[in-house]
Amino acid sequence: MDEYGTTGQHREAQALPLTAAATDGLATPGPAVPQFSDLVLRSMTDAVLCTEVRGVVTYVNPAAAALLGGAPDRLIGTDVEALSTLLTSALDPMIHPIKAVLATGEATRVPPGTVLVRADGSEFVIEDCSAPVLDAAGALVGAVMVFHDVTQAHQTMLQMTYQATHDFLTDLPNRALLDSRLTHELAQAARRGAGVAVLYLDLDNFKQVNDSLGHRAGDQLLESVAARLRECVRRTDTVSRFGGDEFVVVLTLADNAAHMAGVTAGKILSALAVPHQVGGEVLHTAASIGISVSPEDGSDAEALVKNADTALYLAKAAGKNTFRFFEPHMNVDAVQRQQLQNALRAALGSGQLALHYQPKFDLRSGQLTGSEALVRWHHPTLGHVPPARFIAIAEDFGLIGALGRWVREAACAQMVAWQRQGRAAAHTAVNVSAQELHQNSFEADLLRTLQETGVAPERLQLEITEGVLLRDTDAALAKLSRIRDMGVRLAIDDFGTGYSSLSYLRRLPVDTIKIDQSFIRELGRDNDIDGAGAVIVRAVIGMGQSMGRRIVAEGVEAQAELDFLRRQDCDEAQGYWFSAALPAAEFASRYG
Numbered sequence: 001m002d003e004y005g006t007t008g009q010h011r012e013a014q015a016l017p018l019t020a021a022a023t024d025g026l027a028t029p030g031p032a033v034p035q036f037s038d039l040v041l042r043s044m045t046d047a048v049l050c051t052e053v054r055g056v057v058t059y060v061n062p063a064a065a066a067l068l069g070g071a072p073d074r075l076i077g078t079d080v081e082a083l084s085t086l087l088t089s090a091l092d093p094m095i096h097p098i099k100a101v102l103a104t105g106e107a108t109r110v111p112p113g114t115v116l117v118r119a120d121g122s123e124f125v126i127e128d129c130s131a132p133v134l135d136a137a138g139a140l141v142g143a144v145m146v147f148h149d150v151t152q153a154h155q156t157m158l159q160m161t162y163q164a165t166h167d168f169l170t171d172l173p174n175r176a177l178l179d180s181r182l183t184h185e186l187a188q189a190a191r192r193g194a195g196v197a198v199l200y201l202d203l204d205n206f207k208q209v210n211d212s213l214g215h216r217a218g219d220q221l222l223e224s225v226a227a228r229l230r231e232c233v234r235r236t237d238t239v240s241r242f243g244g245d246e247f248v249v250v251l252t253l254a255d256n257a258a259h260m261a262g263v264t265a266g267k268i269l270s271a272l273a274v275p276h277q278v279g280g281e282v283l284h285t286a287a288s289i290g291i292s293v294s295p296e297d298g299s300d301a302e303a304l305v306k307n308a309d310t311a312l313y314l315a316k317a318a319g320k321n322t323f324r325f326f327e328p329h330m331n332v333d334a335v336q337r338q339q340l341q342n343a344l345r346a347a348l349g350s351g352q353l354a355l356h357y358q359p360k361f362d363l364r365s366g367q368l369t370g371s372e373a374l375v376r377w378h379h380p381t382l383g384h385v386p387p388a389r390f391i392a393i394a395e396d397f398g399l400i401g402a403l404g405r406w407v408r409e410a411a412c413a414q415m416v417a418w419q420r421q422g423r424a425a426a427h428t429a430v431n432v433s434a435q436e437l438h439q440n441s442f443e444a445d446l447l448r449t450l451q452e453t454g455v456a457p458e459r460l461q462l463e464i465t466e467g468v469l470l471r472d473t474d475a476a477l478a479k480l481s482r483i484r485d486m487g488v489r490l491a492i493d494d495f496g497t498g499y500s501s502l503s504y505l506r507r508l509p510v511d512t513i514k515i516d517q518s519f520i521r522e523l524g525r526d527n528d529i530d531g532a533g534a535v536i537v538r539a540v541i542g543m544g545q546s547m548g549r550r551i552v553a554e555g556v557e558a559q560a561e562l563d564f565l566r567r568q569d570c571d572e573a574q575g576y577w578f579s580a581a582l583p584a585a586e587f588a589s590r591y592g
């Protein structure tokens with residue numbers, strides 16, 4: 001026997017016809033050819049191992065000896081199973097391929113990821129094909145195994161698979177892996193009669209963190225959220241990140257699935273409410289969660305995720321920092337919202353939008369002081385869509401920036417047109433939504449509109465709802481001060497609904513306070529001067545004027561309301577009593 005175990009016994013085995021392992025000279029007996037085969041076998045990087053019919057090793061080439069970790073003479077004559085164990089990719093023991101070939105007489109290949117554990121315990125991932133060896137009469141006399149080490153390639157493949165299925169920032173499974181795990185969980189749960197819950201979570205103030213503190217802080221907040229989510233669920237549940245500030249959690253629940261999903265959602269909201277340490281700062285965050293539960297809300301991954309997303313929208317609409325379960329009627333709403341969003345996107349560039357102007361009057365002189373521009377959308381098939389509906393859609397779907405810009409440009413262009421027609425240079429007020437004001441580009445956009453249209457800044461007024469100002473106070477105040485410094489006038493809209501304190505009001509760089517129309521409504525037609533509405537209206541007028549602000553009452557509908565406001569020395573008013581908002585041409589012909 002030489003160093004590689006090429007004994008006479010082996011030469012005998014080589015001389016046997018091989019049906020599947022090779023087609024070279026090994027199959028052909030003759031003195032010159034085995035020598036050539038031997039040369040080939042010795043120089044091959046593939047490992048080759050032959051056994052006789054019971055599985056005792058009769059030949060190993062140098063590559064096989066190296067891979068199995070032993071001198072060939074120690075390997076020859078040993079049962080093949082004593083040299084190594086083979087495990088599946090899940091690391092379960094599997095039948096040795098040589099033994100499988102000898103049992104069935106059929107050639108075989110091991111599945112990808114098969115691990116070969118050699119006698120000293122070291123492991124390799126191998127690719128292998130094994131085939132029977134037959135004698136001239138076709139009888140099974142042994143088996144041959146050709147295999148090689150693919151550990152490196154396998155690890156690269158595993159790494160690539162990991163990267164393709166995990167979020168790089170939080171290391172959580174991504175959408176693709178969540179889909180596949182959810183599909184798997186649903187199949188398992190259906191067999192056991194268990195439920196699967198999908199929790200779709202979205203942070204309520206993430207954009208503000210990103211905008212005000214930068215992306216690095218945003219990333220750290222997401223990492224902190226991911227860690228808290230992991231702590232709230234069992235190891236068998238899946239927490240995934242869908243991108244941005246959206247996370248999806250899959251819970252497998254034995255019984256009372258909906259109840260348990262609600263309990264977990266509550267736990268998550270409490271965990272996320274604990275302040276996060278981000279860089280040197282303490283950040284507060286809250287989340288909204290939509291929940292769907294199988295089988296009631298869907299039996300496949302796509303339906304459950306979609307329905308949880310729909311419920312999430314409802315949770316956000318309910319005031320955020322809360323959770324909502326999916327209900328079938330929600331779908332109709334979601335579809336309508338989606339359609340409206342598409343239609344609004346198209347409307348922005350197609351002339352379906354218009355501004356109507358509601359006049360405002362000085363209550364002492366009766367003179368027109370200006371107008372409030374209110375956006376109108378007439379859709380060819382949907383008809384008139386109320387602004388309260390489509391502005392919320394624009395905010396939710398990221399269209400509010402474009403819509404607000406359009407409104408300001410149209411209002412400024414109209415002021416220029418009226419001025420050219422020789423009309424009085426009254427001011428025009430436009431509404432600014434919370435989200436617009438928080439956008440980084442807001443100030444630059446505003447300045448550009450003023451410069452491009454040539455409108456004097458003092459003629460434009462921005463109406464900002466009180467609630468918007470209360471949130472994110474310092475940043476909002478600084479931004480408003482800069483806008484005020486440009487010369488643009490500012491008004492607090494819907495005043496009285498946001499619980500502003502007096503000292504806060506004093507800090508606000510606004511010229512005008514608009515009393516919310518709900519208080520005007522409460523004045524009552526009977527002019528109850530001691531009613532709640534009257535008390536508030538009197539207080540706002542007195543307080544506002546003492547701070548040098550101009551007070552405008554909105555939503556005046558009745559003579560009695562107007563009389564009361566005049567008696568309280570309110571500065572200005574607008575409302576249906578004077579006129580509803582009118583198309584530009586009509587406004588000009590009435591008040592020009």
Ligand SMILES: Nc1nc2c(ncn2[C@@H]2O[C@@H]3COP(=O)(O)O[C@H]4[C@@H](O)[C@H](n5cnc6c(=O)[nH]c(N)nc65)O[C@@H]4COP(=O)(O)O[C@H]3[C@H]2O)c(=O)[nH]1
Binds near residue numbers: 386387388577
């Ligand atoms: N009951 C009653 N209502 C009166 C009376 N006088 C005026 N109104 C209505 O009250 C709303 C006043 O506007 P808002 O408080 O800023 O409330 C506005 C504002 O928050 C928003 N909005 C309208 N246009 C725009 C816009 O261009 N941009 C933004 N961001 N929001 C807008 O939509 C809301 C609703 O707008 P509209 O439907 O046009 O409704 C307008 C107006 O038509 C009255 O005497 N009685």
